Amino acid sequence: xxxxxxxxxxxxxxxxxxxxxxxxxxxxxxxxxxxxxxxxxxxxxxxxxxxxxxxxxxxxxxxxxxxxxxxxxxxxxxxxxxxxxxxxxxxxxxxxxxxxxxxxxxxxxxxxxxxxxxxxxxxxxxxxxxxxxxxxxxxxxxxxxxxxxxxxxxxxxxxxxxxxxxxxxxxxxxxxxxxxxxxxxxxxxxxxxxxxxxxxxxxxxxxxxxxxxxxxxxxxxxxxxxxxxxxxxxxxxxxxxx
Amino acid sequence: xxxxxxxxxxxxxxxxxxxxxxxxxxxxxxxxxxxxxxxxxxxxxxxxxxxxxxxxxxxxxxxxxxxxxxxxxxxxxxxxxxxxxxxxxxxxxxxxxxxxxxxxxxxxxxxxxxxxxxxxxxxxxxxxxxxxxxxxxxxxxxxxxxxxxxxxxxxxxxxxxxxxxxxxxxxxxxxxxxxxxxxxxxxxxxxxxxxxxxxxxxxxxxxxxxxxxxxxxxxxxxxxxxxxxxxxxxxxxxxxxxxxxxxxxxxxxxxxxxxxxxxxxxxxxxxxxxxxxxxxxxxxxxxxxxxxxxxxxxxxxxxxxxxxxxxxxxxxxxxxxxxxxxxxxxxxxxxxxxxxxxxxxxxxxxxxxxxxxxxxxxxxxxxxxxxxxxxxxxxxxxxxxxxxxxxxxxxxxxxxxxxxxxxxxxxxxxxxxxxxxxxxxxxxxxxxxxxxxxx
Numbered sequence: 270x271x272x273x274x275x276x277x278x279x280x281x282x283x284x285x286x287x288x289x290x291x292x293x294x295x296x297x298x299x300x301x302x303x304x305x306x307x308x309x310x311x312x313x314x315x316x317x318x319x320x321x322x323x324x325x326x327x328x329x330x331x332x333x334x335x336x337x338x339x340x341x342x343x344x345x346x347x348x349x350x351x352x353x354x355x356x357x358x359x360x361x362x363x364x365x366x367x368x369x370x371x372x373x374x375x376x377x378x379x380x381x382x383x384x385x386x387x388x389x390x391x392x393x394x395x396x397x398x399x400x401x402x403x404x405x406x407x408x409x410x411x412x413x414x415x416x417x418x419x420x421x422x423x424x425x426x427x428x429x430x431x432x433x434x435x436x437x438x439x440x441x442x443x444x445x446x447x448x449x450x451x452x453x454x455x456x457x458x459x460x461x462x463x464x465x466x467x468x469x470x471x472x473x474x475x476x477x478x479x480x481x482x483x484x485x486x487x488x489x490x491x492x493x494x495x496x497x498x499x500x501x502x503x504x505x506x507x508x509x510x511x
Numbered sequence: 512x513x514x515x516x517x518x519x520x521x522x523x524x525x526x527x528x529x530x531x532x533x534x535x536x537x538x539x540x541x542x543x544x545x546x547x548x549x550x551x552x553x554x555x556x557x558x559x560x561x562x563x564x565x566x567x568x569x570x571x572x573x574x575x576x577x578x579x580x581x582x583x584x585x586x587x588x589x590x591x592x593x594x595x596x597x598x599x600x601x602x603x604x605x606x607x608x609x610x611x612x613x614x615x616x617x618x619x620x621x622x623x624x625x626x627x628x629x630x631x632x633x634x635x636x637x638x639x640x641x642x643x644x645x646x647x648x649x650x651x652x653x654x655x656x657x658x659x660x661x662x663x664x665x666x667x668x669x670x671x672x673x674x675x676x677x678x679x680x681x682x683x684x685x686x687x688x689x690x691x692x693x694x695x696x697x698x699x700x701x702x703x704x705x706x707x708x709x710x711x712x713x714x715x716x717x718x719x720x721x722x723x724x725x726x727x728x729x730x731x732x733x734x735x736x737x738x739x740x741x742x743x744x745x746x747x748x749x750x751x752x753x754x755x756x757x758x759x760x761x762x763x764x765x766x767x768x769x770x771x772x773x774x775x776x777x778x779x780x781x782x783x784x785x786x787x788x789x790x791x792x793x794x795x796x797x798x799x800x801x802x803x804x805x806x807x808x809x810x811x812x813x814x815x816x817x818x819x820x821x822x823x824x825x826x827x828x829x830x831x832x833x834x835x836x837x838x839x840x841x842x843x844x845x846x847x848x849x850x851x852x853x854x855x856x857x858x859x860x861x862x863x864x865x866x867x868x869x870x871x872x873x874x875x876x877x878x879x880x881x882x883x884x885x886x887x888x889x890x891x892x893x894x895x896x897x898x899x900x901x902x903x904x905x906x907x908x909x910x911x912x913x914x915x916x917x918x919x920x921x922x923x924x925x926x927x928x929x930x931x932x933x934x935x936x937x938x939x940x941x942x943x944x945x946x947x948x949x950x
Binding site: 320323325326345350352353358360364366367368369377378380427 | 525845847848852941942943
């Protein structure tokens with residue numbers, strides 16, 4: 270079993286009096302340390318799947334396994350704890366906390382859990398992340414004093430600060446110009462290699478699809494393609510059937 | 512500092528205009544209530560101090576003597592035991608006064624009016640001149656034996672002018688009908704509802720009218736260094752008198768419906784029998800204990816105003832925080848995704864409301880203190896109709912610290928109640944819902 274596995278997942282939203290089926294029975298498996306692209310046109314169900322993998326939303330049917338453990342029976346507090354301990358998030362609109370500066374935004378997730386990190390260790394780790402994302406000069410700046418690319422770098426550092434196993438990035442380059450988007454992708458790929466963090470993207474950016482180890486394509490809530498870059502056959506986790 | 516509390520505090524600075532407006536509304540409400548509390552706090556002390564001057568004492572001793580046919584005469588014929596007890600008590604006594612009084616009917620050109628007349632030794636009670644300002648006439652005219660000073664209201668109702676002769680019908684201490692004649696020496700500025708109590712004449716003349724000898728009197732007034740010494744001094748003097756003279760018991764409870772401890776004391780003598788003279792000791796606080804009811808009424812009014820103002824302000828706070836919740840829905844989603852629990856989101860909104868309430872309340876109290884300082888600078892003069900509630904012609908305030916703390920607590924609680932609903936809604940949002948709804 271991989272680090273993430275979806276088993277016949279369906280998601281139905283009520284939209285007024287109508288029920289909209291955003292995801293129509295999706296199954297796939299993701300290996301630890303992979304750089305995964307979930308691609309597809311708007312409305313194909315990318316963000317919905319990413320939300321369910323990120324435990325911010327629950328499937329209507331089916332099961333999401335994280336590190337081999339089912340998540341559908343977990344209550345809100347357990348899901349919150351699991352999100353905090355296992356997952357990092359990068360959003361299309363950066364979603365930084367406006368009243369906190371760069372350093373504080375990155376520090377924020379570390380202040381939430383029950384596990385307390387030593388003051389010096391925390392400082393060294395945050396400083397290292399700030400250096401990695403190239404914002405050493407900007408650590409005291411508030412989000413509204415930064416460019417889009419700089420904000421997304423802060424979001425990347427924040428997503429990594431808890432040393433999560435998985436980072437989920439929802440269209441991380443959509444609000445950036447192409448040069449900045451390129452830099453951000455390189456940065457994430459570098460972190461993926463160095464820290465072996467699993468990155469899962471929802472995107473329709475061809476550049477992400479090009480560098481992904483594992484590509485999942487969606488259309489109308491269904492998987493149309495699921496393959497690892499080096500294989501022609503459908504991707505499957507070790508010990509699982511494709 | 513708790514991270515979420517820190518964010519809540521910083522969130523207040525995001526919409527400065529909105530924060531200032533809400534904070535100002537809270538501050539205004541607190542200021543009004545604090546001013547009323549401050550006024551009520553000084554009210555009873557001011558009234559008691561002013562009455563102490565008008566009644567010439569903080570602690571009083573009066574005598575009741577059994578006469579022929581078991582009649583009770585109000586008289587002190589020999590005060591040597593009383594004077595000795597006062598001296599031995601160690602109470603901080605400024606001076607001792609002696610007064611007689613009667614309730615009689617003043618008659619002038621066919622007009623009649625019931626009033627109390629106090630007989631005082633005005634050569635000794637110079638402080639009365641400072642406290643009671645004359646609108647017409649002069650204190651010098653009080654050297655005439657039958658001189659009388661009336662308040663503006665009584666003089667007007669009798670239609671008398673300075674120099675007029677006023678007939679008086681009264682009863683002596685033994686119950687005999689008597690008449691006398693006063694010459695109006697002065698008209699004092701009216702003290703509002705207390706105007707009826709302020710008619711003064713010479714002690715010697717009042718004694719002659721009520722059938723007492725020149726060196727006799729009815730009530731000894733003991734003026735202390737301040738109102739605060741009253742109860743302790745009364746206990747000390749009572750202790751010294753106890754055993755030496757016959758004394759009515761202090762602090763008796765009356766089951767016949769007496770409103771004040773003083774009334775209860777007066778009723779007590781009707782139930783008891785004794786021979787010779789029996790003394791009663793009472794204080795200005797007991798005489799004016801109804802003032803406490805006025806203070807309680809003022810505090811209740813302040814409380815009602817506080818609640819009414821805050822119900823209005825609470826509606827504003829609830830609406831504003833509902834708006835704030837929608838503005839920050841993306842942040843709520845982000846925080847929830849990053850690992851903030853539902854309780855954390857709720858706490859963040861409640862912290863923000865609490866800081867707003869505390870800031871507004873502290874500002875309101877500070878403003879009220881400044882307003883009190885400024886208002887108390889105005890000299891309304893001793894001729895003000897409201898002089899009885901003032902200190903030397905100035906409105907004064909005393910804000911009991913516990914009352915101020917209670918107001919802050921009430922406001923904090925009401926604000927938290929006002930924000931509870933939007934905070935609860937924010938906490939109930941699922942992260943996906945919040946992230947989907949963000950702008």
